[in-house]
Amino acid sequence: MSVEATLEVAVAVVGIALVASLAAMVSARVVRAIAGRRRSRATQRLRPLLVAAAAGEPLPHTALGRIERRLLIDMAVEYLGKVRGEGSEALRRLLAEQGGLDSMRGQLTDRSAVHRAHAALVLGAAGDAASRTGIEALLDDADFEVRATAVRSLGQLGDPHSVVAVLARVGHPGRPLAFGTVVMALVTIGPACIDDLLGVLGGGRTPGRQVAAEALGLLDAVGAVDAIARAAEHDDDAEVRIRSLRALGRLGSPRAVPVLVRALDAEVVGFRAVAARSLGVIGDGAGAVVDALTRAVAGPEVVVSVNAAQALAQLGEPGRVALESLVRPPDHASAGVVSPTGDLARTWVGPDVAVAEALARLALNRPPGGTS
Amino acid sequence: MADDDVDIRELVAFKLEREGHVVLAFGDGESALAEARSEVPALVILDVMMPRMTGIEVCRALRAEPSTADVPILLLTARAQESDVEQGFETGATDYIVKPFSPRELMARVRAALDRSDR
Amino acid sequence: MRDAAAQVLYTLDWAILVYFLVLNTSYLVLLIAASREIVRYTRRRPFARLDEVFANPMTPPVSIIIPAHNEEAGILPSVQAMLALRYPQFEVIVVDDGSSDRTFAVLQEAFDLVPLPRALEGSVEIRGALLGSYAPRDGTPVAVIRKESVGSKTDALNAGISAARYPLVCMVDADAFLDEVALLRVVRPFIDDPSRVVASGGVIRPANGSTIHRGRLVEARMPRSWLARIQVVEYLRAFTLGRSGWSRFGGLLIISGAFGVFRKDLVVELGGYDHESIGEDAELVVRLHRHLRNQGRDYRVVFVADPVCWTEVPENVRVLARQRTRWARGLADLLRTHRVMIGSPRYGRVGVVVMPYYLVFESIGPVIELIGIVTVIVGLVFGLVDLPFAILFFLVAFGYGIFLSWAALAIEELTFRRYARKRDLVVACVAAVFENVGYRQLHAWWRLRGLVQCLRGKELAWGDMQRKGFLEEQLTADQIVVDEPALGRHEAERPDEHR
Numbered sequence: 001m002s003v004e005a006t007l008e009v010a011v012a013v014v015g016i017a018l019v020a021s022l023a024a025m026v027s028a029r030v031v032r033a034i035a036g037r038r039r040s041r042a043t044q045r046l047r048p049l050l051v052a053a054a055a056g057e058p059l060p061h062t063a064l065g066r067i068e069r070r071l072l073i074d075m076a077v078e079y080l081g082k083v084r085g086e087g088s089e090a091l092r093r094l095l096a097e098q099g100g101l102d103s104m105r106g107q108l109t110d111r112s113a114v115h116r117a118h119a120a121l122v123l124g125a126a127g128d129a130a131s132r133t134g135i136e137a138l139l140d141d142a143d144f145e146v147r148a149t150a151v152r153s154l155g156q157l158g159d160p161h162s163v164v165a166v167l168a169r170v171g172h173p174g175r176p177l178a179f180g181t182v183v184m185a186l187v188t189i190g191p192a193c194i195d196d197l198l199g200v201l202g203g204g205r206t207p208g209r210q211v212a213a214e215a216l217g218l219l220d221a222v223g224a225v226d227a228i229a230r231a232a233e234h235d236d237d238a239e240v241r242i243r244s245l246r247a248l249g250r251l252g253s254p255r256a257v258p259v260l261v262r263a264l265d266a267e268v269v270g271f272r273a274v275a276a277r278s279l280g281v282i283g284d285g286a287g288a289v290v291d292a293l294t295r296a297v298a299g300p301e302v303v304v305s306v307n308a309a310q311a312l313a314q315l316g317e318p319g320r321v322a323l324e325s326l327v328r329p330p331d332h333a334s335a336g337v338v339s340p341t342g343d344l345a346r347t348w349v350g351p352d353v354a355v356a357e358a359l360a361r362l363a364l365n366r367p368p369g370g371t372s
Numbered sequence: 373m374a375d376d377d378v379d380i381r382e383l384v385a386f387k388l389e390r391e392g393h394v395v396l397a398f399g400d401g402e403s404a405l406a407e408a409r410s411e412v413p414a415l416v417i418l419d420v421m422m423p424r425m426t427g428i429e430v431c432r433a434l435r436a437e438p439s440t441a442d443v444p445i446l447l448l449t450a451r452a453q454e455s456d457v458e459q460g461f462e463t464g465a466t467d468y469i470v471k472p473f474s475p476r477e478l479m480a481r482v483r484a485a486l487d488r489s490d491r
Numbered sequence: 492m493r494d495a496a497a498q499v500l501y502t503l504d505w506a507i508l509v510y511f512l513v514l515n516t517s518y519l520v521l522l523i524a525a526s527r528e529i530v531r532y533t534r535r536r537p538f539a540r541l542d543e544v545f546a547n548p549m550t551p552p553v554s555i556i557i558p559a560h561n562e563e564a565g566i567l568p569s570v571q572a573m574l575a576l577r578y579p580q581f582e583v584i585v586v587d588d589g590s591s592d593r594t595f596a597v598l599q600e601a602f603d604l605v606p607l608p609r610a611l612e613g614s615v616e617i618r619g620a621l622l623g624s625y626a627p628r629d630g631t632p633v634a635v636i637r638k639e640s641v642g643s644k645t646d647a648l649n650a651g652i653s654a655a656r657y658p659l660v661c662m663v664d665a666d667a668f669l670d671e672v673a674l675l676r677v678v679r680p681f682i683d684d685p686s687r688v689v690a691s692g693g694v695i696r697p698a699n700g701s702t703i704h705r706g707r708l709v710e711a712r713m714p715r716s717w718l719a720r721i722q723v724v725e726y727l728r729a730f731t732l733g734r735s736g737w738s739r740f741g742g743l744l745i746i747s748g749a750f751g752v753f754r755k756d757l758v759v760e761l762g763g764y765d766h767e768s769i770g771e772d773a774e775l776v777v778r779l780h781r782h783l784r785n786q787g788r789d790y791r792v793v794f795v796a797d798p799v800c801w802t803e804v805p806e807n808v809r810v811l812a813r814q815r816t817r818w819a820r821g822l823a824d825l826l827r828t829h830r831v832m833i834g835s836p837r838y839g840r841v842g843v844v845v846m847p848y849y850l851v852f853e854s855i856g857p858v859i860e861l862i863g864i865v866t867v868i869v870g871l872v873f874g875l876v877d878l879p880f881a882i883l884f885f886l887v888a889f890g891y892g893i894f895l896s897w898a899a900l901a902i903e904e905l906t907f908r909r910y911a912r913k914r915d916l917v918v919a920c921v922a923a924v925f926e927n928v929g930y931r932q933l934h935a936w937w938r939l940r941g942l943v944q945c946l947r948g949k950e951l952a953w954g955d956m957q958r959k960g961f962l963e964e965q966l967t968a969d970q971i972v973v974d975e976p977a978l979g980r981h982e983a984e985r986p987d988e989h990r
Contacts, residue, residue, distance in 0.1 A: 007883040014890040021897035025916065028904035051382045055390070055475050074537075079379060081542060085474030087383075114534050121537070145535055148683065152543060180549035180682040181540075187548065218548055306610050306656075348621055348653075349613035356608040364605065366630050423671060423707055426575060450545065459630075 042071050053094045054079045056086035064098060073100040077125040088127070095126045108134045113143035120146065124153020132157055136165050140175060148181050155185025160192035167200050171207025179211065186215040194221045201231055209240045217247025225251055229259040242270050249278025257284050261292045264308075272296060273303045280311025280368060285318040294322045297351050305351045309358035310368040320362060326355045373397050374404035374430065375419035375448065380471075384417060387475050388482070401425030405433055412439055415486055420449035420460070428463050435464035444485035448473065497875040500866055504876060507863030508884050514852055515891040518728075521736030522895060526902050528739045529731065532796045533906045541675045545579055550682060552580035553659045553674060553752065556651030558644050559585055562665045563593040565706075567601050569665050570633060572706025578674040581661075582632040584654050588647040589619065589640025598635055602627035609634060611653040615763035618646050624654070644748075645771045649763040652755065661752045662772075666803050668698055668708045669750065673799035677752050680793040690753045690779060691793045692746030694730045696909070697723050698801035708801045713915040713922075716806045720922035721930045726804075727919075728899040731796065731907075737845065738794035744780075744845050746792070748772030750800035753779075768828070770821020777829050780841045798909055812937050819941025823854050827945065854942060857935035863888070864932060889927045896923035 046068060053059055053076075064072060076091050083091070095101055100122070107119035108131065120138055123131040135157070138150035154162040163186065170177050186193050194216065201212040213231060216224050225248065232244035245263055248256035256278070263275035276296055279289055293315075296308035312319035361368065375381050376399055385395040393414075398404040401418070402425050408416060416434065418427035427447050434440040444466040449456065460468045466485050469478060544550050555573055559566050566585065573583045587595050598604060609624040611617075619639040626634050636654050638647070652660055659681060663669065670676075673693065680688045699722075700714030714720055737743050746753075751772065761778055768774040776792065783790045805811040826833065826849065833850060835842040867884050870876030900919055903910070910916060 003877070003879045003883060007879045007886070010883055010886050010890075014886055014894060017894040018890070018897060021894060021901045022920070024901035025897070025904050025920070028901065029913070029916065032904075032908070047382065051379075051386050054379075054383050055387050079383075082377070082380060082472050083383070083475060084472045085476055087475045117535070118537070144683070148540070152540060178683045179685055180547055181543070183549050184543060184547040214549070302610055302612055309610075348609065348611040348624070350610070353608050353610040357610055360607050364607070364628060364630075366607075366626070421575070421577060423575070423709075424704055450542070462629075 038067075039071065042068050043075070046072055046075060049094070050075050050079055050091070053090040054083050054087045056090050059090070059094060061097070069098055069100060072098060073104070073122055076100070077122055080125040092126050092128075095122075096128075101126060101128050101131075104128075105131050105134060108138065113141070113146050116141065117143070117146045117149040120149040120153045124149075124156040127157060129157060129159065132159055132162060136162060139165060139169050139177070142175065144175075144178075147175060148178050151177055151181045151185050155188035158189050160189055160196065163189065163193045163196040167196065167204065167208045167211060170211050171205060179207075182211050183215050183218065186211070187218045191219055191221070194219055194224060197221075198224055198227055201227060206237050206240065209235065209237065210243055213240050213243035213247055217243070217250035220251065222251055222253055225253045225255050229256050232259055232263065238268060238270070242274050245271060245274040245278055249274075249281040252282050254282060254284045257282060257286070257289060261289060264292045264296050269301050269304060272299070273301070273307050276304060276307035276311050280307070280314040283314055283316070285315035287318070290315060290318050290322045293319075294326065297326060297354060299351075302349060302354070305354040306357070309351075309354040310361070313358040313362045314368060320359075323355055323359050323362075326351065327359070328352060373417035374399070374401050374422065374427070375417075376400060376422045377419070380419065380448070383475065384478065387479055391479065401427065401430040405430050408434060408440055408443070409437065413443060414489070415444050415446070415482060417446045417448060417482075420447055420456070428459060431460070431463045431465055442489065444489045446478075446481060446485060493875075497870075500870045500875050501880075504863065504867055504870065504880070504884060507859060507866075508887055510856075510859050511863070511884075511888045511891070514856065515887070515895060517848070517852065518732075518895050522732045522898055522902075523736075524739045525732040525735035526898075528735045529796045529902060529906050541577075541672055541679075544675050544679055544682060545577060547579075547682070550579055551659050551678065552582075552657040553578065553661050553678065554651075554655030554657040554755070555581055555583045555661045555663055555674075556648060556655060557583065557585045557663050557665050558588055558647035558651060559590065559594055559665045560588040560640060560644075560647070561590045561592045561594060563590070563597050565666055566594050567597050568706035569667075570598065570706075571601075572669065573663070574631065574633070575671070575707070576669065576674050577671045578678075580657075581674065582634060582655075582657065584634045584636065584651045586647040586651045586654075587635060587637045588644070588650075589638065595635065595637060598633075599625070602631060602633055603629065604635060607634075609636070609654055611650075612655075612759060613653070615649045615653050615759055616766065617650045617653060618643075618766065619650070621650070643766060645764040645766050645768070648771070652758055652763050655755055658755055659752055660755045660758060662748060662750070663800075664749045664802060667695075667749045668703055668706060668801040670797075670799040671707065673750070674752075676797050676799055677750075677795050680791075680795065681752070681754075684791065687789055687791045688754075688793055689757055689783065689790045690746055690751065690776060691795060692734070692743070692751045693795045693800055694734075694798040695747050695749050695800045695802055696726055696730070696798050697804040699723075699804055699806065701801065710911070711798075711801075711909040712912070713910060713918045714806070717922065717925065718808065718811065719804055719806050720918055721926045722804045722811075724896050724900070724919055724923045724926045725930075727903060728896055731798075731903065732899050734794045735796050738792075740840060740844065743792045743794050744776060744841065744849065745773045746776050746794075747800075749802045757783075768821065769817060769824055773821060774825045774828070777825055777832070777841075777846075780838065781829060781832055784838045784841070798907055812933075815934060815937040816941040816944070819854070819857075819938035820945045821941075822849065823942045823945035826850050826854055854938075857938035858942070860888075860935045861932065861939060892927035892931065893924055896926055 049059065049062060073095065076095050080088055080091050104119045104122045107115050110116050110119065116138060120135050123135060135150050135153050138146050141147050141150065151166060154166060166182055166185065170182055197212040197216050200208040201216065213228065216228055228244050228247050232241050232248060235241050235244065245260065248260060260275045260279050263271050266272055276293060279293060290312065293308045293312050297305050299305060309323065312323050373381065373384055373395065381397040385397050388395045396407055398407065401422050418430055420427035431445050431447065434443060434445060445464065447460045447465045447468045448471060450471040457468055467481050469481060557569065570583055570585060585598065604625040605628050607624055607626040619641045622637040622639060624634065624636050634654060636650055638650055648662060659678065661674065677691050677693045680691050697714065697719060698708060699719040700712045702709040702712065713723060734743060757779065761782055764771045765774050805814055826846065832838045832842045833846045867876060867881055871881045897920060900923065
């Protein structure tokens with residue numbers, strides 16, 4: 001092909017491409033402007049209705065067009081995120097009344113993942129117990145967002161019967177559920193989950209046990225201390241053990257103290273660090289605890305030293321005394337004075353600084369600054 | 373009251389007006405502060421997390437001035453960590469409400485705060 | 492003889508034309524991949540569950556690290572804006588890297604700082620002497636570490652990393668403005684996929700001309716200077732498309748130093764940032780790829796398509812030139828240091844596709860571009876090249892490029908729409924033309940210089956160059972419109988500004 005011909009083709013192609021992109025820009029603006037105006041008009045009409053509902057007022061029955069109904073659903077979900085109590089109930093009644101919930105239930109099996117996720121979101125926010133099984137089915141959905149929204153919605157529905165279904169799928173290889181979302185959902189459902197979680201902690205698969213360990217701590221399952229302490233010492237999985245140790249701290253029961261003290265001598269750094277932190281949170285200032293933590297402060301790893309020092313600071317008078325006994329006479333290293341070699345970081349590393357920091361925080365009445 | 377969220381503003385204003393109060397709602401802390409200084413209100417409701425001036429800062433500013441130092445202040449926030457609650461009370465807030473909140477509960481606390489300040 | 496010369500030139504120019512065709516088509520491919528990714532992302536934004544991320548007790552706490560050198564003007568609003576970020580638990584660590592101005596004094600006054608010792612993580616190398624650690628008396632989660640400067644941002648960053656206490660570290664430039672939900676958005680991938688995600692970055696856009704209030708961007712506007720406007724279009728294409736596209740291919744190479752979130756344990760494992768490196772932010776990510784692939788670990792480096800970080804770009808040609816030369820040198824340096832990875836299947840897509848791509852199109856590319864343009868023009872002048880061919884050449888080189896920039900703008904219009912005013916869109920379209928015709932060639936020249944500097948070895952004291960570049964960029968901080976009720980205050984802040 002000759003240069004001229006190629007040129008003509010090229011000019012045409014580039015020309016069309018340029019015009020097309022300009023057209024896309026302009027039409028995007030125009031469409032957005034029109035849709036925006038329409039939407040804001042509809043929003044203005046719907047707003048008083050929603051405010052009244054959120055305020056818990058009884059509402060007159062209103063007929064709404066299709067677009068308005070769709071908009072209402074989204075606005076209602078927004079409001080539901082902001083209010084509790086009678087306001088939520090009125091909003092849910094409004095949603096149900098306007099047929100929003102029916103259409104959403106149908107949308108759970110829509111072809112588009114975005115629509116399915118949207119449906120799950122709305123139904124969860126609306127507290128529609130009837131769609132629980134439909135949403136549980138979405139736990140196996142191919143799309144990650146859909147699964148995550150399903151988990152969240154199940155949390156909002158608050159039915160403990162969903163717990164087993166969710167826990168069974170946590171570590172699913174092809175279609176995993178986000179760990180944090182699962183834990184959050186369990187916490188939202190509340191103490192009703194505890195029995196199921198204990199069951200999983202005792203003998204479920206590893207991902208389930210990890211979730212259970214974490215969630216039990218957040219659910220204040222004080223009755224489960226012994227079971228969690230067992231898991232903290234004897235579980236096969238290191239992550240389960242760490243989460244259990246952390247949970248013991250959150251639960252705050254002094255019964256956990258012996259296990260935690262033993263964990264301070266564990267092989268794995270992570271165990272020691274978490275155990276130290278948990279002991280601080282529990283706040284039991286018994287002699288054995290103080291001694292063990294004092295030993296831990298002198299250890300080689302910074303994270304353990306820091307956590308142990310902070311923990312001592314949280315144990316009241318015995319802890320403070322122990323910290324002060326660890327203070328060594330200041331030398332040039334801990335004063336942070338300039339040293340011309342490259343390893344200057346050493347001046348701020350080590351048990352001395354950890355102790356100094358813990359004491360300083362104590363003096364200032366500041367919250368502990370350990371590593372989580 | 374000050375809250376950057378228009379939904380909350382309208383909701384709270386609605387509830388308060390239902391009970392016969394006069395409500396001045398602002399979208400940011402600075403305007404609310406300016407208004408409170410010019411005409412001292414009976415009660416101030418502040419959202420903590422606002423973009424330009426946080427509720428805590430407004431609270432502090434109000435407490436710093438003699439004319440507004442005794443006005444009951446309710447802090448509204450989605451942030452419920454202990455340190456934030458502590459900070460809220462330390463700056464002189466009268467009460468602290470976590471979002472999502474119950475409108476009825478809010479009104480109960482408003483009434484209580486107003487009663488207390490009347491005495 | 493003349494015919495022979497013409498023949499040679501012709502062949503060369505055709506070859507370069509093909510190069511441009513391939514280059515721009517690769518951009519097109521990235522653009523298509525990115526647009527699908529972005530559209531997907533925006534459709535799913537309502538499910539971002541940001542409020543859930545905020546309320547979730549499992550959301551990992553973040554240590555925000557701000558390296559600061561002579562930032563007295565902006566450090567306080569910056570820290571205050573960070574503290575006002577919507578995020579459940581985090582700390583802000585400011586590293587005062589030997590500032591000679593009132594950077595520390597400003598912070599000390601505003602926060603009532605008291606000395607508070609801080610134990611550091613000991614394995615990351617810090618070269619400057621550590622002078623002191625401070626924190627506010629009232630418990631606000633801020634820490635200020637003062638250290639001596641060694642003329643390197645890397646050292647400040649490493650000090651910050653050592654001082655960090657939380658599992659995620661977020662590096663932010665002192666002059667960057669973050670959206671309120673920036674952390675929530677950029678941390679979310681860590682929550683969704685905690686076992687694999689190791690680093691996450693967001694979109695950076697120029698803040699020039701936009702309305703900033705107390706460290707927060709209030710309204711995105713196109714800048715007033717043409718050089719900045721061109722950079723807006725450039726960033727839009729490079730970031731929103733380039734990085735989104737690469738992220739989709741699993742080959743995200745660069746997370747900007749202006750804003751990035753990393754897992755702290757991995758950064759420490761890597762030994763922090765590299766002191767010898769010029770483009771330390773990119774170097775860290777490449778080293779991350781290399782390290783994790785060497786270990787056979789399954790991992791992901793994620794890019795979040797939302798524009799959440801805004802930073803000042805140079806409006807002065809000299810400063811811009813210096814910045815781009817430095818970046819180019821950094822890239823070349825990085826490719827040389829890690830040349831083992833180039834073309835190696837052991838490093839997966841990063842080794843086989845991404846790094847060679849960067850080598851050919853981003854590093855060596857400028858050379859080819861300049862040769863092409865110069866020879867075509869010379870050829871035209873001396874009659875060795877005919878007009879139709881020249882037009883064809885420039886069409887492929889420029890026209891295609893303009894189309895890509897306009898396509899990027901169209902995607903922005905369809906998705907994020909941060910620029911609300913019509914006028915801004917028109918300005919952007921015009922700037923896109925100049926970006927391809929004029930700016931790009933100038934940029935190629937700067938990149939060529941960077942490449943040459945790298946090849947010539949480290950004759951320049953990199954410390955000098957780095958520090959100068961760092962400093963000079965701060966001096967151009969007079970383009971931000973500050974939305975203060977009393978205009979006088981703005982003038983009082985910058986008494987030496989002549990406008």
